[in-house]
Amino acid sequence: MMELGSGRSRGREVDMMNRSPLQCGLLLAVGLCLVLAGQARGRSASGWQWSLVLKQDKVSDAMQMPTALFIDAGQEHYYVVDSGRNRLLSFDRKGNLLHIFNAGKGLKTPYDMVRTGNGGIWVVEKGKNSLSHIDLKARRITPATLRFHGALVYPDRLEAADSLYVLDKATGRIIAFDPGSLQARTSFACPNCAGGFVDFRIHDGMLWALDRGDRTVCRFRLDGTLEKVIPLDNRLNFPVSLAIGPSGSIYILDRHSRDIVVYDRTGRFRYRFLGRGISRGRLYYPVEIRFDPWGGLCVVDEGNARVEIFRR
Amino acid sequence: MIRMAMMLLFLLAAATMVPAVAMADDRACFSCHERSGFSGRVVHEPVAGGRCGVCHNPHVARFKGLLRQRQDTLCYSCHRRQKETFARGVVHEPVADGRCTGCHTPHAGSGRGLIRKDLAGACFACHQDLERKYRYTHQPYAGGQCGSCHRPHRADNLELLVEDGDRLCLTCHVEADLAGGHRDFPAAPAGCLSCHNPHGSSRRALVRDELHQPFRRGCGACHRPGGLTVARCLECHRGVQQQMLATHSHLTRQDGNSCLNCHSPHAGDTDALLRGPVRLLCVSCHLQTLSGYRKSASKHPDIRECNGCHEPHGSSHLAMLRGDGIEVCVRCHEDQGKFTHPVGPGVLDRQTGQVVTCVSCHNPMGTQYGYQLVRDGKKALCVVCHRAY
Numbered sequence: 028m029m030e031l032g033s034g035r036s037r038g039r040e041v042d043m044m045n046r047s048p049l050q051c052g053l054l055l056a057v058g059l060c061l062v063l064a065g066q067a068r069g070r071s072a073s074g075w076q077w078s079l080v081l082k083q084d085k086v087s088d089a090m091q092m093p094t095a096l097f098i099d100a101g102q103e104h105y106y107v108v109d110s111g112r113n114r115l116l117s118f119d120r121k122g123n124l125l126h127i128f129n130a131g132k133g134l135k136t137p138y139d140m141v142r143t144g145n146g147g148i149w150v151v152e153k154g155k156n157s158l159s160h161i162d163l164k165a166r167r168i169t170p171a172t173l174r175f176h177g178a179l180v181y182p183d184r185l186e187a188a189d190s191l192y193v194l195d196k197a198t199g200r201i202i203a204f205d206p207g208s209l210q211a212r213t214s215f216a217c218p219n220c221a222g223g224f225v226d227f228r229i230h231d232g233m234l235w236a237l238d239r240g241d242r243t244v245c246r247f248r249l250d251g252t253l254e255k256v257i258p259l260d261n262r263l264n265f266p267v268s269l270a271i272g273p274s275g276s277i278y279i280l281d282r283h284s285r286d287i288v289v290y291d292r293t294g295r296f297r298y299r300f301l302g303r304g305i306s307r308g309r310l311y312y313p314v315e316i317r318f319d320p321w322g323g324l325c326v327v328d329e330g331n332a333r334v335e336i337f338r339r
Numbered sequence: 340m341i342r343m344a345m346m347l348l349f350l351l352a353a354a355t356m357v358p359a360v361a362m363a364d365d366r367a368c369f370s371c372h373e374r375s376g377f378s379g380r381v382v383h384e385p386v387a388g389g390r391c392g393v394c395h396n397p398h399v400a401r402f403k404g405l406l407r408q409r410q411d412t413l414c415y416s417c418h419r420r421q422k423e424t425f426a427r428g429v430v431h432e433p434v435a436d437g438r439c440t441g442c443h444t445p446h447a448g449s450g451r452g453l454i455r456k457d458l459a460g461a462c463f464a465c466h467q468d469l470e471r472k473y474r475y476t477h478q479p480y481a482g483g484q485c486g487s488c489h490r491p492h493r494a495d496n497l498e499l500l501v502e503d504g505d506r507l508c509l510t511c512h513v514e515a516d517l518a519g520g521h522r523d524f525p526a527a528p529a530g531c532l533s534c535h536n537p538h539g540s541s542r543r544a545l546v547r548d549e550l551h552q553p554f555r556r557g558c559g560a561c562h563r564p565g566g567l568t569v570a571r572c573l574e575c576h577r578g579v580q581q582q583m584l585a586t587h588s589h590l591t592r593q594d595g596n597s598c599l600n601c602h603s604p605h606a607g608d609t610d611a612l613l614r615g616p617v618r619l620l621c622v623s624c625h626l627q628t629l630s631g632y633r634k635s636a637s638k639h640p641d642i643r644e645c646n647g648c649h650e651p652h653g654s655s656h657l658a659m660l661r662g663d664g665i666e667v668c669v670r671c672h673e674d675q676g677k678f679t680h681p682v683g684p685g686v687l688d689r690q691t692g693q694v695v696t697c698v699s700c701h702n703p704m705g706t707q708y709g710y711q712l713v714r715d716g717k718k719a720l721c722v723v724c725h726r727a728y
Contacts, residue, residue: 089692196590223593
């Protein structure tokens with residue numbers, strides 16, 4: 028595995044036994060300075076290492092602008108939404124490509140997806156402005172236009188729990204829909220922010236939503252009650268996605284800085300890692316982050332057309 | 340004893356020589372440079388003290404005017420507090436670029452803050468696209484009082500406004516008086532700049548020149564049950580609808596009508612009814628993008644019109660470009676589209692499987708390398724793909 032972010036302080040082995048006490052002292056001082064300098068920049072001490080890539084090995088059939096990842100913990104499958112080629116790809120836990128599915132060329136600019144217990148797949152199709160249901164057994168796609176309080180909903184991000192949670196791109200509001208009737212149950216709105224939310228996660232029975240304009244994360248109960256607003260700092264350039272770590276840390280994907288910024292549960296900055304590029308472990312136009320159930324932090328990179336998974 | 344006396348003499352001599360050198364500095368300069376050009380009601384402190392050498396090197400320098408350092412570095416070496424405050428919020432371009440003398444005279448002037456005599460003239464020297472006079476001109480604008488609405492260095496509001504738009508208007512205009520001119524307004528008049536041009540207009544009451552067609556017919560065309568949503572706008576503007584259904588769009592506004600982020604629904608200065616110049620609208624959200632552009636050593640020369648390359652409504656291309664990373668560039672750079680490093684369909688990056696385009700190597704929004712290359716073009720850029728070399 029390739030080590031990221033901590034190479035400056037760990038990448039050199041020093042044989043202390045063969046050096047004089049003065050040399051050792053100097054080396055220790057230099058090492059300490061490097062560590063401190065690294066921490067001051069917030070780019071080391073992350074401990075995250077590149078682990079796996081999800082991509083189509085056949086270069087001529089590579090993904091184009093993948094936009095989302097769904098993880099089926101039960102089947103141990105990853106699903107990637109290949110927006111540019113209007114298809115969904117599934118991979119096993121080791122990153123082997125399993126299937127490519129384009130619903131008989133019926134998908135139009137798919138953007139996000141979830142797979143529900145009954146084997147069906149819900150897909151946000153931006154090209155149809157629809158939340159479409161794919162019945163795999165019946166081989167049928169049913170598009171649905173969503174409305175909330177009479178207004179047309181523009182589906183963007185999607186999560187599934189007891190309800191289907193849909194981020195309405197037009198308002199930045201998250202709306203919980205009944206999966207059967209597609210009637211709205213409740214909604215989650217950003218208090219006092221102009222742009223609304225840009226991404227959200229359901230974690231530990233709470234809904235966490237990212238407000239880009241004000242650089243905050245809002246935590247809601249699933250009944251729609253706002254429980255806490257966690258302010259982040261101004262070091263974020265263009266946050267697009269969030270994930271909540273197992274210990275409650277908040278991971279923010281910064282699309283324009285091409286890195287991930289990590290905050291503790293109170294919003295205090297801890298560190299940032301990754302950077303711009305096309306090589307392994309680098310990001311170009313990242314669009315979504317998500318934790319898998321096996322401790323992996325998955326980054327969907329539209330620009331590099333792949334999903335990279337990092338582990339500690 | 341003799342040694343102590345010698346030392347005392349030396350110290351006395353040294354103490355008397357320091358001002359002698361400074362005076363010589365001043366006198367030597369004015370033996371060629373006309374002294375009257377450096378006098379006025381307000382004289383910059385180093386000039387008044389005859390310390391020309393604080394800023395200028397009399398023999399040789401790397402900077403124009405024999406300046407010892409970059410202009411802003413020199414200014415901030417004394418005006419330290421300003422360096423800190425001018426880095427925050429919306430920063431005026433000359434300030435961000437370190438061109439302090441665009442507005443200030445460095446030696447002497449007649450006004451406070453060593454502001455150049457004709458400040459409005461200095462403003463118009465850059466803001467050339469602004470008309471100097473309208474059929475109906477706002478009084479402060481006509482009087483060249485740019486500073487009554489705009490801050491010269493930095494502000495918390497876009498367009499460097501002293502206050503948020505409405506509040507600024509109400510510093511002169513009395514709210515109670517406005518009701519008479521807004522009889523059909525459903526609430527207290529607000530969003531003044533949506534309809535009025537604060538500089539001037541060919542219409543009375545400074546109503547902007549171009550009126551939205553439905554607005555000409557009355558309010559009811561838009562203000563009807565169902566809400567003022569994006570869908571309401573798209574009922575007429577069908578061409579935009581497909582762009583809104585792209586992978587990425589600018590549908591971002593909590594009240595549900597993101598069209599209003601950039602467009603006025605009532606009146607504008609052009610038929611696009613934009614709320615302001617394109618770049619200004621873009622940086623209202625993408626301020627850090629502009630900041631990064633400014634700090635870059637190599638950047639595309641003119642990005643005034645962001646929508647030249649980016650599709651502001653929506654696009655299924657990266658960075659919401661108007662086309663792929665070749666189409667956008669070759670509209671201007673025709674030759675590079677014909678002979679260059681192979682690009683386009685069939686030329687795939689082995690690492691990502693993506694088509695190699697102009698933006699694979701260049702970033703027009705600015706980099707630290709020549710030709711806006713994303714890495715050093717001598718080697719580092721090439722070996723990303725050509726690893727065997």
